[in-house]
Amino acid sequence: MDTGKAFDITVIGCGGFIGSHLLDRLLSGGELRLCGIDLSSDKIAHHLDNDRFTFIRCDIHDREVVHRAIARSTTVVLLAALCNPSQYNTRTLDVIDVNCSGTIPLVRACAESGVRLVYFSTCEVYGRTTASLVGGDYSGRYLLREDESPFILGPVSALRWSYACAKQLIERVIDAFGREQGLEYTVVRPFNFIGSRMDFLPGIDGEGVPRVLACFLGALRDGTPLMLVDGGRNRRCFTAIGDAIDACVRILDRPDACRNRIFNIGNPANEITIADLAWLMADTWHRLVPQDSRPIALREVAGAEFYGQGYEDSDRRVPDIGKAQRYLGWQPSIGLDDAIEQAMAAAIDHYGPGPVQAKG
Ligand SMILES: NC(=O)c1ccc[n+]([C@@H]2O[C@H](COP(=O)([O-])OP(=O)(O)OC[C@H]3O[C@@H](n4cnc5c(N)ncnc54)[C@H](O)[C@@H]3O)[C@@H](O)[C@H]2O)c1
Structure with a gap:
């Protein structure tokens, strides 16, 4: 169908982990014409020569350029964010800006141009579980539901x-544009997607503290202890990027079913404590790098020591995916062991196994 628009989809933040996988899928066949906006193209270099893809290297704050791209699109997928936990208490103003205040003009531009918006929020909006407030009895009180669960965050001092x-506020802004100005939107709340091209390894292709998988992988390569923040007792549901992208494509393909709805996208069957994740990754490392004979150690560290003052964390995040099953016909199928192995194998392929000591 000719929409008269130059782009079927513009992906803002296309150069990141999720964006790069979304481009892989959307450009792998079919006829979609895509535009991508990001500060970086390192992870999408393999798409830059594609005739169906136009890359614009710019900041989301460059309103003239970004708004022009939005107006020329049928749908905008908005992924640009600062979303690394080590930044939340160290670059707080930037985090609030990129994830909310700097994003509001983009949302308004979508509303004014009649462009559909698919916005990537986060499962972190839920904060802590209600169970964590009443003594840790999780029975029946941990499943997170898009339209029912409360948002439970800490005080301002817990940066x-x-x-x-x-992200909570931008979700409310998007919803208000939907109600008051007719914006057609879908909000995605990802639950710990993992796979190739996620994150960075400090000193190799980034600086600072990456997310937990990259932290553990870096330690396994370097032969240093895997650091368990606050004992590694918190739990997460890790979701393979392949399953996640399936859900995204279904959302893009079903504008009517997804109109002004919020979806948890995560794999509730893949829940694990961070301490058990460390052991799982240690076992997987030995399988993938059998020549490495160094012992693997785990060490506990306080959150404030590891991430700095103002650090707190969600205890548990298990998505209810009933809505995604119902409206998208989506069911994640990649189990935790496979998802971890795929992500680690891709990272080892990309970075090499590091300075391993040969056996014998
Ligand atoms: N990966 C996950 O498991 C996960 C979990 C929860 C939420 N999310 C959300 O999904 C979205 C994408 O996550 P991701 O893992 O791909 O993150 P990512 O950090 O890999 O990608 C974000 C991209 O945004 C770009 N960006 C940041 N600031 C920008 C700016 N000012 N102008 C232009 N581009 C800018 C970055 O260069 C980067 O390529 C984010 O909104 C994030 O909050 C992801």
């Missing part, structure tokens, strides 16, 4: 919640 709070 870590700046990201979750910014």
Whole structure:
């Protein structure tokens, strides 16, 4: 169908982990014409020569350029964010800006141009579970539901919640544009997607503290202890990027079913404590790098020591995916062991196994 628009989809933040996988899928066949906006193209270099893809290297704050691209699109997928936990309490103003205040003009531009918006929020909006407030009895009180669960964050002094709070507010802004100005939107709340091209390894292709998988992988390569923040007792549901992208494509393909709805996208069957994740990754490392004979150690560290003052964390995040099953016909199928192995194998392929000591 000719929409008269130059682009079927513009992906803002296309150069990141999720964006690069979304481009892989959307450009792998079919006829979609895509535009991508990001500060970086390192992870999408393999698409830059594609005739169906136009890359614009710019900041989301460059309103003239970004708004022109939005107006020329049928749908905008908005992924640009600062979304690394180590930034929430160290670059709080930037985190609030990129995830909320700097994003509001983009949302308004979508509303004014009649462009559909698919916005990537986060499962962090839920904060802590209600169970964590009443003594840790999780029975029946941990499943997170898009339209029912409360958002439970810490005080302002717990800077870590700046990201979750910014994402909460932008969700409310998007919903208000939907109600008052007719914006057609879908909000995605990802639950810990993992796979190739996620994150960075400090000193190799980034600086600072990456997310937990990259932290553990870096330690396994370097032969240093895997650091368990606050004992590694918190739990997460890790979701393979392949399953996640399936859900995204279904959302893009079903504008009517997804109109002004919010979806948890995560794999509730893949829940694990961070301490058990460390052991799982250690076992997987030995399988993938059998020549490495160094012993693997785990060490506990306080959150404030590891991430700095103002750090707090969600205890548990298990998505209810009933809505995604119902409206998208989506069911994640990649189990935790496979998802971890795929992500680690891709990272080892990309970075090499590091300075391993040969056996014998
Ligand atoms: N990966 C996950 O498991 C996960 C979990 C929860 C939420 N999310 C959300 O999904 C979205 C994408 O996540 P991701 O893992 O791909 O993150 P990512 O950090 O890999 O990608 C974000 C991209 O945004 C770009 N960007 C940041 N600031 C920008 C700016 N000012 N102008 C232009 N581009 C800018 C970055 O260069 C980067 O390429 C984010 O909104 C994030 O909050 C992801």
